Amino acid sequence: MTDSDQELVRRCQQASGAAFEAAYRELYDLYSSRIYTICLRVTGNEEDALDAAQETLVTLARRIRDFAFRSRFSSWVFRIAVNAAIDVRRRRLAGQRGSVRTVLASGEADPLADAAADPDRSDPLLDLEGRESVEMVRRALASINPRFSSLLALRYMEGLSYEEIAEVLECSLGTVKSRLNRAHAALREHLARRGEGPPAGG
Template sequence: MFTTSEDELVHRAQHGDRSAFAELVRRHHAHVIGVVYRLCGDPHLAEDAAQEAFVRAWLNLNSYRPLMPWRNWLYRIAVNVALDTLRRERHTLAINQVPEARDRQPDPQALLEQKEREHLVRQAILALPPTTRAVLVLREYGGLSYREIAEALDIPLGTVMSRLSTARQRLREHLAPWLAPQEVPYE
């Protein structure tokens, strides 16, 4: 089946083709919501912020140049919208408000442990400073390379590395009682 390339879609959307932009939204909305949700911690805020990010992307589409992938440009907008939202709402989600995942495990004990682990990790991530969290989220959930994160956040590569290192260090400290390091045999 023929699929239009992303560059072509962006080009058409820049010329006002709304259907091309709709296709871009379809392709990227899950990733954008995922990243924004990990930054905000609230699914409702995340959906609103993701919609706002796409609206801003539409409004500023003519300023986009293919010097960086469109996805990274979109992430840049999404992260900024999420940070704006966090500043505005000053809202973090309590554990009992976290939405349930659809793929539950059948074993009640395993499910309980899984939920406890998810709760701990969520709390630890949400406890990070927003800018540090943004780097971690783009790496772990956005799947961006260091260079792409630097582009998306418009920060130096060294800053990406230091923030990522800081984020992981704080998570390790936060989760230390539950993280059991294991000796890894090495060939």
């Protein structure tokens, strides 16, 4: 946690009324998109991601005074987000049993499509093949075990180290590595089974 984050968290803890709302809005601006991204990749659709992100941010506001700086603030935030997203996805799946609806058929805005439509963006990776493969991976994340999806989101989208992930998930470094191994395997197997990617070997 940077010093400015720490100062902001303390302001939230000490303020009340309008001062709290102002400080919390700053914190929201820092974390909302990161929280939303994790929730979106775990739940697989915008509606559930909004629900999970809302739950996370409301919990954050209500419990911020309990945060005791024993870990990084971001770890605490991501832990709440991961748990909320997994809960929402499980609730959704439980409510959907017997239904043909699939979380994969979402109308999620595609950041890559938006970027490709921007003529000023000239990222060579934004070719058709790249977009298709990203879409396949997005679908795969929404299908595999949500614990694996969240792990992959923390590692590759948030860029957290193994140690940081261990702090988020409150587990050992060995557990993180072992779970990440299983998450890699689950993702590759899912893509291979659907003929959408390399088999487990490569």
